[in-house]
Amino acid sequence: MEGSCPERHSRFGNKWFSTLSKPVLITVAWILLWRAAALMEYAPHASIWFPPSGVTYAVFLIFGWRAIPIVLFASITTTFWEDSIYEAHKSSSTLLLTGLLFATAHCFSYWLGATILRKLSQTGKQFRIPYLILMFLTIAATSSLIAAIGGSNVLAITGIILPSEIMSLWGPWWVGDLVGVVVIAPITVAILSKYYPKESHWLVENFKSVYEQSSLLNYLYKQTIAIVVLALISVLVSIYPASSVVFCVFFLGIVQMWIVFTESAGRAFLSLGILSTTTAILVSWLQLGNHAMVYQFTISLLAANTYFGLWVPHILLDNRNLRILAERDVLTGAQTRQYFIKNVKNEISRCRRINQPLSLALFDIDGFKQINDTFGHTVGDKVLTTVSQHVSKEIRPADLIGRFGGDEFMLLLPSDDLQHAIQAAERIRDSIECLSIPSLERNITCSFGVVEITSDDTFVSAFERADNFLLDAKKCGKNQVKPILQ
Incomplete structure (x- = not known):
C-alpha cells in the first residue's frame, strides 16, 4: 500500500x-x-x-x-x-x-x-x-x-x-x-x-495511399530533380528579370505529379512542403519579389493538383474493384453469370472464325440443399468455394468457369469437341469425389450435362441443351456425366 x-x-x-x-x-x-x-x-x-x-x-x-x-x-x-x-x-x-x-x-x-x-x-x-x-x-x-x-x-x-x-x-x-x-x-x-x-x-x-511506398532513394531522386528544376528556373528569372521565363515555373507541376502518382500521400505532401520552402528561400535570396505572385500561384496550383492527383489512384482502385465485382463471384471466385455469358459469346465468334470446336458443360453439386439443411450454410459456402477452386485448378488456362447461381456452375471448353469435353467432365467429376471438407460427413459429388456448341447454336440454345442433359444426369442417379459416350 x-x-x-x-x-x-x-x-x-x-x-x-x-x-x-x-x-x-x-x-x-x-x-x-x-x-x-x-x-x-x-x-x-x-x-x-x-x-x-x-x-x-x-x-x-x-x-x-x-x-x-x-x-x-x-x-x-x-x-x-x-x-x-x-x-x-x-x-x-x-x-x-x-x-x-x-x-x-x-x-x-x-x-x-x-x-x-x-x-x-x-x-x-x-x-x-x-x-x-x-x-x-x-x-x-x-x-x-x-x-x-x-x-x-x-x-x-x-x-x-x-x-x-x-x-x-x-x-x-x-x-x-x-x-x-x-x-x-x-x-x-x-x-x-x-x-x-x-x-x-x-x-x-x-x-491513405493505394500505392506501396517506394524506396527512400527513389523518392529523394525525384525530389532532387524537382528542386533542381525550381532552382534553375529561379536563377534564369534573376538573370533575365524582364522576360517571361518566370512562367516556366509551372513546369514544376510535371515533376510534382510524378511524385504524386508514384509515392505515398505523405511523401506527396512532404514534397509540396519542400518545394514551397525552397521557393520562399529562392525568392528571398535572389530578390525575385516582383515575381512573387507568380510563384505563389504556382505553389497554390501545385497544391490543388496534388490533392486531386492523390485521388486519381483511389478512383482507379475503386473502378478496378467494381470491375472485379462485376466479373468475379464474391464467394467462389468463378466468373459471374453476366461476364461468363459475355465471354462465351466472344468465344463462339472466335471459334467459328477459325473453325475450332467449342463445348459447354453445366454441373451442380448433388444434394446441396440437404448439405445446407443438415450442416448449415457456412459449410455449404465452404463446399461451393472448395469445388469452384478445385475445378479452376483442374481445367486448362484457356477454359472458363462461371457460377450460374446457387450450386450450379458453367464450364466453357475451347478446342474440345463433344467427346473430349465429356472426357474432361468425367475427369473433373472423379477428382471432386476425392475432396474432403471438415465438418462435412459425406462425399461431395457432382452431376454434369455437356454439349458441343454447333454452328447454329446461340448461348441460350446451347445452355438449354446442356441443362436438359444435367437434368437427365440427376434423374439417372446423380454423380454422372450426360450424355454417355457410345
Missing part, C-alpha cells in the same frame, strides 16, 4: 505532462514556423507563404475551439517578436492590442472554415473525396481571404502599417496564407493524427 501512492502520483504526473506537453509543442512549432516565414520575407509583412496558417487550420480541424489558447498565445508572442525585428518600438499596450486583434481575426477565419469543413464531412458519404478536397480548397481560400483582410486592417488600426498600405498588402497576404494552409495543414494533421487518432481519423483516412 505504501508503494502505491508514489505510483499514483507518478502516473498522475505523467498524464499531466503528456496533456500539457503536446499543446506546448504545437505552440512552439507555430512560433518557429512564423519565424521561418519572417526570414523568407521578400518585403515587409510579405512572404511567399505563411506556414503558421496551416498549423492554425489543422489544429482547428482536429481540436475545434479548444485550439484557441494555442493560437492566441502564439499570435501575441510573435507580435512582440515582430516589433523587435522591424525595430518599430511600439508600446506594450499597442502590441498586446495588436496581438489580440490579430489573433481574433486569425482564429475566427480559420475556426469558421474548419468548423464548416467538419460539419460538411459529417453530413454523409457524398461529401467524401473528391468533394471533401473541393470543399477543403474552397474553404481554405475563403478563410485565408478573411484572415488576410482582417489581419491587414488590424495592422492599420493599431498603427503598425499605414492605411494606404492595406491594398498592396492583403493580396500577397491572402495567397501566402492560402499556400500555408494547403501545404502545411495536411502535414500537421498527419503528425497530430499519431497522437490524437480519434480526433483526426475522419480526415486522415481519406488520404
Whole structure:
C-alpha cells in the first residue's frame, strides 16, 4: 500500500505532462514556423507563404475551439517578436492590442472554415473525396481571404502599417496564407493524427495511399530533380528579370505529379512542403519579389493538383474493384453469370472464325440443399468455394468457369469437341469425389450435362441443351456425366 501512492502520483504526473506537453509543442512549432516565414520575407509583412496558417487550420480541424489558447498565445508572442525585428518600438499596450486583434481575426477565419469543413464531412458519404478536397480548397481560400483582410486592417488600426498600405498588402497576404494552409495543414494533421487518432481519423483516412511506398532513394531522386528544376528556373528569372521565363515555373507541376502518382500521400505532401520552402528561400535570396505572385500561384496550383492527383489512384482502385465485382463471384471466385455469358459469346465468334470446336458443360453439386439443411450454410459456402477452386485448378488456362447461381456452375471448353469435353467432365467429376471438407460427413459429388456448341447454336440454345442433359444426369442417379459416350 505504501508503494502505491508514489505510483499514483507518478502516473498522475505523467498524464499531466503528456496533456500539457503536446499543446506546448504545437505552440512552439507555430512560433518557429512564423519565424521561418519572417526570414523568407521578400518585403515587409510579405512572404511567399505563411506556414503558421496551416498549423492554425489543422489544429482547428482536429481540436475545434479548444485550439484557441494555442493560437492566441502564439499570435501575441510573435507580435512582440515582430516589433523587435522591424525595430518599430511600439508600446506594450499597442502590441498586446495588436496581438489580440490579430489573433481574433486569425482564429475566427480559420475556426469558421474548419468548423464548416467538419460539419460538411459529417453530413454523409457524398461529401467524401473528391468533394471533401473541393470543399477543403474552397474553404481554405475563403478563410485565408478573411484572415488576410482582417489581419491587414488590424495592422492599420493599431498603427503598425499605414492605411494606404492595406491594398498592396492583403493580396500577397491572402495567397501566402492560402499556400500555408494547403501545404502545411495536411502535414500537421498527419503528425497530430499519431497522437490524437480519434480526433483526426475522419480526415486522415481519406488520404491513405493505394500505392506501396517506394524506396527512400527513389523518392529523394525525384525530389532532387524537382528542386533542381525550381532552382534553375529561379536563377534564369534573376538573370533575365524582364522576360517571361518566370512562367516556366509551372513546369514544376510535371515533376510534382510524378511524385504524386508514384509515392505515398505523405511523401506527396512532404514534397509540396519542400518545394514551397525552397521557393520562399529562392525568392528571398535572389530578390525575385516582383515575381512573387507568380510563384505563389504556382505553389497554390501545385497544391490543388496534388490533392486531386492523390485521388486519381483511389478512383482507379475503386473502378478496378467494381470491375472485379462485376466479373468475379464474391464467394467462389468463378466468373459471374453476366461476364461468363459475355465471354462465351466472344468465344463462339472466335471459334467459328477459325473453325475450332467449342463445348459447354453445366454441373451442380448433388444434394446441396440437404448439405445446407443438415450442416448449415457456412459449410455449404465452404463446399461451393472448395469445388469452384478445385475445378479452376483442374481445367486448362484457356477454359472458363462461371457460377450460374446457387450450386450450379458453367464450364466453357475451347478446342474440345463433344467427346473430349465429356472426357474432361468425367475427369473433373472423379477428382471432386476425392475432396474432403471438415465438418462435412459425406462425399461431395457432382452431376454434369455437356454439349458441343454447333454452328447454329446461340448461348441460350446451347445452355438449354446442356441443362436438359444435367437434368437427365440427376434423374439417372446423380454423380454422372450426360450424355454417355457410345
